[in-house]
Amino acid sequence: MSFTVWLDEVKEAAPNSIDRRITGVTVTARGLGATVPKEATLAARQLVKTFRNDPKRMARGRGEAVPITPSDLRKMNTADRTRAPKSESRRQRTRAVPELARLRDRAINTLRFAVAGRNEEMSALDDPYIKLVSEGLEVHVPSVRGRPPRDVAVASGEHPDTCPVRCWLAWQQAKLAAGAAPGGPAFLPVDQWGHLGTVRLAPDSCGRAMTRAAEQAGLEARITGYSGRRGVVTTGRKKGERAEKLRAQGGWSAKSAVFWGYVDDDEKWEDAATDGNGL
Structure with missing residues (x-):
């Protein structure tokens, strides 16, 4: 949870970027043999959901990439x-x-x-x-x-x-x-x-x-x-x-x-x- 708060308040990352970082850290940690409680990951993602309701936080992102043809x-x-x-x-x-x-x-x-x-x-x-x-x-x-x-x-x-x-x-x-x-x-x-x-x-x-x-x-x-x-x-x-x-x-x-x-x-x-x- 503190990692999520740090990304939001210190790094001022966009909610979607925070969500990706949570996934990356979780997968990497488990791959190295560390235990990451599911409850901690779930709590972090619930917090990110609240971030997505904040227009100012969502504006941090560069916008969604468009498809090419x-x-x-x-x-x-x-x-x-x-x-x-x-x-x-x-x-x-x-x-x-x-x-x-x-x-x-x-x-x-x-x-x-x-x-x-x-x-x-x-x-x-x-x-x-x-x-x-x-x-x-x-x-x-x-x-x-x-x-x-x-x-x-x-x-x-x-x-x-x-x-x-x-x-x-x-x-x-x-x-x-x-x-x-x-x-x-x-x-x-x-x-x-x-x-x-x-x-x-x-x-x-x-x-x-x-x-x-x-x-x-x-x-x-x-x-x-x-x-x-x-x-x-x-x-x-x-x-x-x-x-x-x-x-x-x-x-x-x-x-x-x-x-x-x-x-x-x-x-x-x-x-x-x-x-x-x-x-």
Whole structure:
């Protein structure tokens, strides 16, 4: 309980962020063998519920990430990747994003969309987890934060710029040519000069790859790593995909409030109760 109060009063975290931190701490502690009473977790979540009734606390958050579509991905993957200098920066000339970084971001963003991957999952992927088959890719998404692993089938796309198979192969070829060790992390850092790093790309950096590409494509909506996960649900439901199929793709549980919240938000105007009732 004191941890929850500290996050609220000292860190001034948004209620949704506090809820995620409670889950993370609980799962990590239990994974290390510590005992976390269910009563303590329940009391903390009850307190967070009261926070959600406070508009000022809810305003701390940056707002919910919007879903992206395949069309958005094409804009992101084909946008001009030069960076103009910031007004406060001493650097006065534009700088092009290294080609190696561009190929990596394309691979991250398209593969994330295809497997409905979380930042931590994209960071934890290794080359052997991504297997090329005749139909596309078979991706083993590893367990992170106590969540069960899952195996996801990724079909080849219709468009070269958003095909997760072609984007992955292009990055893989470029990465190995740049000196990456075979069988290592799927995604590695690339510095501003195009030099490839050796330590796996951090989860936050995997998320920034999508945000950065969206900004360079001129997308005005707030796009984050979770936009890909939500986009899978939105586009899948519009195509008539079954809910259980989409849940399996992204590793959501049958009772996941987040998953069903995405479904409800995206379908709230379908067959609205007041539609056509003579008002």
